[in-house]
Amino acid sequence: MRTLHEAVAQCRTLVVEGPDGISRSPLLAELARAGFMIRHSRGRLHHVDPTRPYRELLAAPGPLALDGAVIHELVYGPLRRGHSRVTWIQALDFAEAVAERQGALLHLTDSGRKADSEREADTGHEADTESAEAAAAYDRAFRTLAQHVPVVVLDARNPGPPIRAPDAPAFQLGRYARKLTVSW
Helix, strand or coil, X not given: CCCHHHHHHHCCEEEEECCCCCCCHHHHHHHHXXXXXXEECCCCCCCCCCCHHHHHHHCCCCCEEEECCHHHHHHHHHHHCCCCXXXXXXXXXXXXXXXXXXXXXXEEECHHHHHHHHHHHHXXXXXXXXXXXXXXXXXXXXXXHCCCCCEEEEECCCCCCCCCCCCCCCCCHHHCCCCCCCCC
């Protein structure tokens, strides 16, 4: 599975993750139009078991898209606080739970952000080191998690054609070969 369209066609669960500054709203809106129920974790991560709210969300029936924060914590926890509240074991368990629910992780990237950072460096401005470190940490995290769950990389600036809505169900009355009579 390499594209968003393949992921939508083959998966019941999609977890959207990516660095700060990349808007997830357009992608989540597309997924909602494609029939996915959109869920966000309520508030902050649980202090004892940070993946618990996500396991609870994964128990919901039907197609589900999660605006994730587990990988976000793996990346930004060490960058901002010196440690992550999510362990690798918890992250791998979460990835396996997504895979068991016929799911995939959607890794949002921004090809233009790298070009913007290089342009700033060329003009003498200091490049945003946290953004560069976060992008590298996301790449490492997704490479590791890809051993347990499919990962689809999406460029936020060039997401590709819109997702088609699922085909409309056949009319109930069309299933019957007998003649239908309607009277007033």
